[in-house]
Every structure is written in structure tokens, then in C-alpha cells.
Amino acid sequence: MSLIxxxxxxxxxxxxxxxSGNDVIRVLHGISLGIDYGKMTMLxxxxxxxxxxxLSILSGTLSxxxxxxxxxxxxxxRLKNDDLVRFRRRKIGFIFQQYNLIPTLNVAENAAIPLIxxxxxxEDALNQSGRMLDHLGLGPHKAxxxxxxxxxxxxxxxxxxxxxxxxxxxxxxEPTAALDAASGQAVMALLDEAADDPNRAVLVVTHDDRxxxxxxxxxxxxxxxxxxxxxxxxxxxxx
Amino acid sequence: MVSFGTQPGSRSxxxxxxxxxxxxxxxxxxxxxxxxxxxxxxxxxxQQASIFVGLxxxxxxxxxxxxxxxxxxxxxxxxxxxxxxxxxxxSLYRVRSVDGVAWAVPYARSAATVKxxxxxxxxxxxxxxxxxxxxxxxxxxxxxxxxxxxxxxAAILDGNTTHLIWSDGxxxxxxxxxxxxxxxxxxxxxxxxxxxSGLPTLYMKYSDAIAITPPERNKLSFVLVEAKPGIAPxxxxxxxxxxxxLKALTRQQFAAxxxxxxxxxxxxxxxxxxxxxxxxxxAVVITxxxxxxxxxxxxxxxxxxxxxxxxxxxxLVMVLSQALLVGFIGxxxxxxxxxxxLYFGQADPSLRGFKALxxxxxGSALLVMVIALGSAYVSVRKVLxxxxxxxxxx
Numbered sequence: 309m310s311l312i313x314x315x316x317x318x319x320x321x322x323x324x325x326x327x328s329g330n331d332v333i334r335v336l337h338g339i340s341l342g343i344d345y346g347k348m349t350m351l352x353x354x355x356x357x358x359x360x361x362x363l364s365i366l367s368g369t370l371s372x373x374x375x376x377x378x379x380x381x382x383x384x385x386r387l388k389n390d391d392l393v394r395f396r397r398r399k400i401g402f403i404f405q406q407y408n409l410i411p412t413l414n415v416a417e418n419a420a421i422p423l424i425x426x427x428x429x430x431e432d433a434l435n436q437s438g439r440m441l442d443h444l445g446l447g448p449h450k451a452x453x454x455x456x457x458x459x460x461x462x463x464x465x466x467x468x469x470x471x472x473x474x475x476x477x478x479x480x481x482e483p484t485a486a487l488d489a490a491s492g493q494a495v496m497a498l499l500d501e502a503a504d505d506p507n508r509a510v511l512v513v514t515h516d517d518r519x520x521x522x523x524x525x526x527x528x529x530x531x532x533x534x535x536x537x538x539x540x541x542x543x544x545x546x547x
Numbered sequence: 548m549v550s551f552g553t554q555p556g557s558r559s560x561x562x563x564x565x566x567x568x569x570x571x572x573x574x575x576x577x578x579x580x581x582x583x584x585x586x587x588x589x590x591x592x593x594q595q596a597s598i599f600v601g602l603x604x605x606x607x608x609x610x611x612x613x614x615x616x617x618x619x620x621x622x623x624x625x626x627x628x629x630x631x632x633x634x635x636x637x638s639l640y641r642v643r644s645v646d647g648v649a650w651a652v653p654y655a656r657s658a659a660t661v662k663x664x665x666x667x668x669x670x671x672x673x674x675x676x677x678x679x680x681x682x683x684x685x686x687x688x689x690x691x692x693x694x695x696x697x698x699x700x701a702a703i704l705d706g707n708t709t710h711l712i713w714s715d716g717x718x719x720x721x722x723x724x725x726x727x728x729x730x731x732x733x734x735x736x737x738x739x740x741x742x743x744s745g746l747p748t749l750y751m752k753y754s755d756a757i758a759i760t761p762p763e764r765n766k767l768s769f770v771l772v773e774a775k776p777g778i779a780p781x782x783x784x785x786x787x788x789x790x791x792x793l794k795a796l797t798r799q800q801f802a803a804x805x806x807x808x809x810x811x812x813x814x815x816x817x818x819x820x821x822x823x824x825x826x827x828x829x830a831v832v833i834t835x836x837x838x839x840x841x842x843x844x845x846x847x848x849x850x851x852x853x854x855x856x857x858x859x860x861x862x863l864v865m866v867l868s869q870a871l872l873v874g875f876i877g878x879x880x881x882x883x884x885x886x887x888x889l890y891f892g893q894a895d896p897s898l899r900g901f902k903a904l905x906x907x908x909x910g911s912a913l914l915v916m917v918i919a920l921g922s923a924y925v926s927v928r929k930v931l932x933x934x935x936x937x938x939x940x941x
Contacts, residue, residue: 360939360940367854369853369854369938393857402851402854404854413573427562
């Protein structure tokens, strides 16, 4: 597949301010960065530095106060809300820190949510998500409910949900924060495999330095600004 | 047109309704809480409303029992059928003289006390019907024909209330009772509609009935009238009033006056209104609170769904479908309970004739659905306003 741009996502001069009483708090100060296809990009930095805000803006769940946001050649800042929601549903996969699986749906149904919400017939959606679960080693757990799984397994279900509709951009918010080291490594290995697809970009927001070795590129943030963009020599090389 | 495809069709809504129902039924405490709450309030509303309407009907039943007469003529001060204010015997002839009257017959209605041969005493309503035409008798026979009334001091008893005179379950046919020192024999049984006093009704020929009631100047309670063909009963009633100075009402008007009297002069509307209001309150409180709790507990999940790309419309449909499901099931249970209560209640004379009118069944359904959908809408507003980015904020 030939791509129009080597970058899956690009934000340019983005400012984000939040109201606070009569004042506004500026959390992003004119940030510009791009996310490449075929790579795992990590956005790291201390708590409150604005990395989750960048992820939210890039994924179309939060609008920027000013600046441009382009994802897969679509200007998200120009899309109407309905189009933005549809864009997220079809083009972006989400992985959350707390998994956010629906406890009363089984594993296969949870993984099929993006397909079901897009109008794929229930059985077809389950078949499609089932193949993804098989691929991620969760085949035997399809009929189980989230409470019957370990944290690592639940996050793998969340990965299956994020990949089931084959999105071009996968955004992950602290995907290993609630996991032990071994589970975290297993989850990151799966995300690393997903990032190897040249038609997909993976953006991981984290401050878990145990997983930095999976990154193709690390962007450091501090106080709402990018302070370092590239794979730092001081960090371990990608495994 | 943007480059990432068209809007998903109705199947996306059906799929998300499936998700919504699984979300709800997977939380049995709230699911059964909602179903029970709506079911209980439906039962309370429809059952109490049915009893209320049944009680109101009791006020009209003495009039509705007499199907042959179109117009009732009475003393101008009379407000309802059980209010005895006799008019002069000449009133009958004056009414008959009014142009447009096909026939007019006397009808006496008074309270009396019967003594049985076993020594029991019971209060009854004594009705005297026209000797020749028998106009004033209910149409339904339970035992013997209406002709059984023609013998001297023969009486036909409302067979549904026999137990109020003889509690031993005996067959009353042939039983003699004493009314004001007169011997009266029960020769037939009829089926009257239940009246508000709840007393047994004893029917006799008019001449017999007025002969055994205590002496007073007038004993005629009502004149029952039929209009000539082509004459509107309402117009004839007005003409009778103008000519005779008596009050004349059509059957429907007098029946309505009977129910209106109960509404205006008893605490029944307030007590039943309170019970029905309580039912509505239970429905609103339980449904609104439980749905609000359900939505609040699932707020993060709804946030995640919004982030993933589930639209506000889909979420609205999800929550409304949850409300509709519990509304339908709860309503079905509640209205079924009312139907069972009324069905089995027919065996109890005090509930005889009570039924769930279509207006009550439909009105309860409408109320329940408005409450369920309204509660759902109020609960889901928070989700609709929810910023999907909240799911990233820990």
C-alpha cells in the first residue's frame, strides 16, 4: 500500500488551554511533532507534563485550543463531531491504562465492540475478533468474562479490541502501568508486533522505563513542551 | 464527503442495543431492582385505579341495573340513586302527560331491615318495580324467572349477596323473611350490580313494596320513563323538568351523578389518588435512582465507548433500550399481577365487577414508559456531555 505521507499523525504548533476558575491554564505550549508509520513512538515525561493531552488531541478525543492536527491526511480540527467520532471508530485503536473492558461482556464480545458499533453483524464481528484473540494467544479465553482473567490477559483483550478493526493508528495510555514486569513485557511484545506493520503507527504514552527498550523513537516532554525528540543514547537499544 | 466511509446503518444500533442489554442483564441487582420497581409501581397504579373506578361505578350501578328506562324523574333535591326523597303519586301521572313520553312507571327504593326465621337480621335495599311491566328489575336471572315476583309478597333477591342474610350458605328460594311485621317469601334470584351501600337488594312488586314500608305521605322514589321513538331522551328530560318542576335526568346523566356524588362526598378519591401517586413516586424514584446509579457506575465504560467511536446517538439508544426492556418486563409483571388480583377477586363479593379498563391498562403503560424513558434520558445526559478524553485521566 502506498502512503500519501510517511507520517500517520502530525500536530503543528498546538496549544491547549484548560479553564480554571476565571483563569486558563496552558498545558501545551505550541507543540509540533509527527508520528511515523511502522514504528512504535513513545511519549514520555513526568506526570502533568502534557503527554496524555497530546495523546488525546492526536486521537481526536480532545480538541486543541489552536494549531493543526492531521491524522492520516485528515485535519481533525476541521472535522464535524459526527465525522470525528466515525474517524476514531474506523482509523484509531485505543488501549487504556485500566483496560476499560465491559465486565458483563465476554472476551470475544469486548474485542468486537469497534466492529459492532460500526455496523458489522454480531456473528461476523465475533468471528473477526476471535481471529485476533487467537493471534494474541487468547483463543481459549474467548467465552470468559474480564473478571476471570489476570491483568495481563485483560490488557491483551484490550489490544485485541484496539486491533480488531485493523486501525492505522493505535494509541496506548500507560498500557503497562497496572501490570507486573512479565505481563508488561508480554503486552509490549504484542504492541511491538503491531507496530511492525508498515501501514500502522503505534503511539505509547508511558513513564514506565521498563518498556523503553521497545520504542523505535522516544519523545520526551516537560512542562507542555517537547524537550527531546529521538531515541536517546542513554536508553537501552530496542530489543 | 470525508475519506473514511459512510455512516453505519441501523445494524450498528441493533448491535449496540445487544451490548446495552448484556450490560444491564449482567448486573442482576440493578436489572431485577428496576424490573421489580417498575412491576410494583405498575401493580400499585393499575390495581388501585381499577378498584377506584370500580368503587365509583358502584355509585352508578343502581341506575345502570335498570336498562329498560331512558329517563329517571325525581325530587329536585336528589343527587344520587340511594338518596330517597319520595315524590307524590300524582307525579307519575303528570310525567305520563308530558308530550313525548312513551311510558312512565313507578319505582320505589328504600332501606329496610329483614328478620329471618332463624332470628338473623340484615339491612337490605328494598326496591319496588312496576307491577305490570317489571321495569326496574335486573335482566339476569340466577334462579326462577322474573315472573316469580308476581305472587303476593313474593320477592326476588340479589343472589350475589345471599350470604349477607344467611351466612350458612343455604338456598334462599322458599325462605321467608319478615319486613316491618310483614311476611315476605324469596321466590327467585337475580344478579344485581354491586351498589355503594353494599347491602343486599330485595325486589318486589311496587304495590307490595310500598305496602310493607312504614307509613308516610309519599312512597314513590322515582318515575322511570321511555321516550317515544324519534324523541331525544335529553330533550324529553328537559321538557319533563319544565312541565312538572321535578328533576329529570337521562340514564347516563343520573349514573354520572351517582359517581360524581362519591367523588365529591367521600375520601375515596384522595386515598386512592394517594396510592396511585405513591405508585408513580415509587416508579420514578426506583427507576431514576437505579438507572442513574447504573450509568454512574458505567461512566468510565461509556467514556471508553465514546473514545472508541460509539456516537452519542448510539449511547442514547443503548440507555433508552435498557429502560424500555425493564419497562416492558416490569409493566408486564405489574399488569399481570393486577389482572390476577381482579380475576381471583371476582370470587369475593366486595370485588365483584371490578375490572381493569382499557384506559387504565393503556394509561399505566404510558406512564411507565414515560417514567422509564424519562429517567433514562435524565441519567444519560451526563454521558452525552461526557468528554471522551476522561478515559485517559486515570
